[in-house]
Amino acid sequence: MNPPRQAxxxxxxxxxxxxxxxxxKVLAVTSGKGGVGKTFVSANLAAALAKRGHKVLVLDADxxxxxxxxxxxxxxxxxxxxxxxxxxxxxxxxxxxxxxxxVLLAGSGMVEYSRLTPNVRDDFLRIMTGLLPHYDIVLxxxxxxxxxxVLFAVSLASEVLVVATPEPTSLTDAYATIxxxxxxxxxxxxxxxxNQTARMxxxxxxxxxxxxxxxxxxxxxxxxxxRLVHLGDIPGDVSVRQxxxxxxxxxxxxxxxxxxxxxxxxxxxxxxxMITPAR
Amino acid sequence: xxxxxxxxxxxxxxxVDKLSELSLKDPLTGLSNRRYFQNVLEREIExxxxxxxxALLLMLDxxxxxxxxxxxxxxxxxxxxxxxxQALSDAVRPMxxxxxxxxxxxxxxxxxxxxxxxxxVAERLREAVSKLSLALAGGDQLKVTISIGGAYAPRWVRSTxxxxxxxxxxxxxxxxxxxxxxxxxxxxxxxxxxxxxxxxLFGPLALGDPAWIESIANDSSAQxxxxxxxxxx
Numbered sequence: 001m002n003p004p005r006q007a008x009x010x011x012x013x014x015x016x017x018x019x020x021x022x023x024x025k026v027l028a029v030t031s032g033k034g035g036v037g038k039t040f041v042s043a044n045l046a047a048a049l050a051k052r053g054h055k056v057l058v059l060d061a062d063x064x065x066x067x068x069x070x071x072x073x074x075x076x077x078x079x080x081x082x083x084x085x086x087x088x089x090x091x092x093x094x095x096x097x098x099x100x101x102x103v104l105l106a107g108s109g110m111v112e113y114s115r116l117t118p119n120v121r122d123d124f125l126r127i128m129t130g131l132l133p134h135y136d137i138v139l140x141x142x143x144x145x146x147x148x149x150v151l152f153a154v155s156l157a158s159e160v161l162v163v164a165t166p167e168p169t170s171l172t173d174a175y176a177t178i179x180x181x182x183x184x185x186x187x188x189x190x191x192x193x194x195n196q197t198a199r200m201x202x203x204x205x206x207x208x209x210x211x212x213x214x215x216x217x218x219x220x221x222x223x224x225x226x227r228l229v230h231l232g233d234i235p236g237d238v239s240v241r242q243x244x245x246x247x248x249x250x251x252x253x254x255x256x257x258x259x260x261x262x263x264x265x266x267x268x269x270x271x272x273x274m275i276t277p278a279r
Numbered sequence: 280x281x282x283x284x285x286x287x288x289x290x291x292x293x294x295v296d297k298l299s300e301l302s303l304k305d306p307l308t309g310l311s312n313r314r315y316f317q318n319v320l321e322r323e324i325e326x327x328x329x330x331x332x333x334a335l336l337l338m339l340d341x342x343x344x345x346x347x348x349x350x351x352x353x354x355x356x357x358x359x360x361x362x363x364x365q366a367l368s369d370a371v372r373p374m375x376x377x378x379x380x381x382x383x384x385x386x387x388x389x390x391x392x393x394x395x396x397x398x399x400v401a402e403r404l405r406e407a408v409s410k411l412s413l414a415l416a417g418g419d420q421l422k423v424t425i426s427i428g429g430a431y432a433p434r435w436v437r438s439t440x441x442x443x444x445x446x447x448x449x450x451x452x453x454x455x456x457x458x459x460x461x462x463x464x465x466x467x468x469x470x471x472x473x474x475x476x477x478x479x480l481f482g483p484l485a486l487g488d489p490a491w492i493e494s495i496a497n498d499s500s501a502q503x504x505x506x507x508x509x510x511x512x
Contacts, residue, residue, distance in 0.1 A: 179472075
């Protein structure tokens with residue numbers, strides 16, 4: 001939970017293999033469309049996992065337009081930007097979030113990193129490789145869209161969580177994202193969370209609808225199927241809006257509300273698949 | 280060549296140039312050799328990683344070439360290799376690199392090759408070779424065909440030459456097993472979502488299922504959820 005005491009060993013760039021094999025224990029949270037609650041889900045999921053006793057790190061992988069700091073109301077002096085530019089050590093940039101987990105924030109100076117250059121990629125990979133041994137799970141809060149930075153960040157993760165809302169625009173963008181991840185990264189299992197659902201069962205219906213379109217249009221011809229795993233719904237809840245406006249974590253303000261309970265369940269499922277898989 | 284006696288430096292330079300050219304060329308066909316192509320591959324991967332531009336690698340093979348050698352002899356086989364090499368070189372852009380990869384196998388690097396052009400180019404190459412007609416000593420005409428496999432570089436993620444070649448090779452194998460004299464290119468992911476896909480995605484919407492429309496049109500407030508879930512209880 002705490003930032004690592006000693007400096008994490010950062011291997012030299014040339015010692016690293018290209019990021020073709022995803023790193024274990026890394027969950028990328030992505031969405032396609034912006035404004036669907038991706039960062040909200042990342043932060044509260046991290047709090048729920050921390051509450052279950054895990055060492056969790058949330059990494060702001062939305063390098064160009066980060067807003068994890070806004071969601072958490074954290075404005076540290078030292079950010080990932082200072083690590084990238086060599087002004088600070090990695091452990092100095094890791095801060096403790098209110099929910100009992102660690103965060104590595106991108107910082108406002110990261111606009112120059114919104115393009116994926118080989119340097120940005122190497123820096124990012126070095127930081128990830130150095131941090132991994134110190135945590136039970138790392139959440140990558142990616143940016144909106146299907147930019148090269150988003151695709152790169154997702155390529156590092158062993159599991160992908162796609163956040164969508166029931167709105168048609170969000171579903172279309174989530175579908176486009178899934179298509180690209182299937183095509184470019186050969187992803188075959190993706191996990192879905194439907195945020196802001198109006199009633200029970202909506203999320204499952206939406207996921208199965210997405211699954212039908214994938215089966216028909218994406219790799220339907222072969223037996224090499226893509227599988228969407230419906231991980232859960234987060235019901236629309238006034239407490240969510242209140243927590244977001246106050247820039248507080250829902251898991252701390254109203255841990256008993258419907259949405260918070262849904263996130264706790266989600267954390268349980270992620271724990272089962274990624275941290276303590278069935279022995 | 281410059282006279283070694285009068286201008287030794289210039290002479291030496293021309294010898295070095297000639298040697299380095301020889302080390303990168305295939306002597307039989309005059310194409311680039313495998314060693315040179317390795318550099319082309321590595322450079323192109325760097326370019327694609329940086330720019331995200333689509334680059335296509337083609338791997339092709341003369342069909343039943345062993346049969347040509349066995350039936351007509353190796354000198355005829357060599358003439359076939361030279362003719363195919365020439366036909367390939369004539370059918371690509373100056374910026375593309377055609378190389379002899381070994382035996383009857385060739386590789387072609389097509390930088391900045393947009394998705395739909397890839398199969399057109401490959402098809403043109405296949406046709407160009409199939410139109411070749413070599414006059415044999417006995418007055419017969421010899422025709423050959425090629426099978427082509429292709430793979431685009433994975434964009435945004437730095438790959439390795441070995442992996443890229445392997446993917447093109449898989450497609451070449453597919454072209455061979457599907458009957459030869461054909462082109463197989465690894466399908467490219469399409470970013471756009473077609474109208475058909477949207478129709479199916481919003482299927483219940485299009486059919487006008489009132490419950491579905493209501494569920495997504497409703498403001499997803501806590502009240503809405505509470506009443507919906509209490510209805511279920």
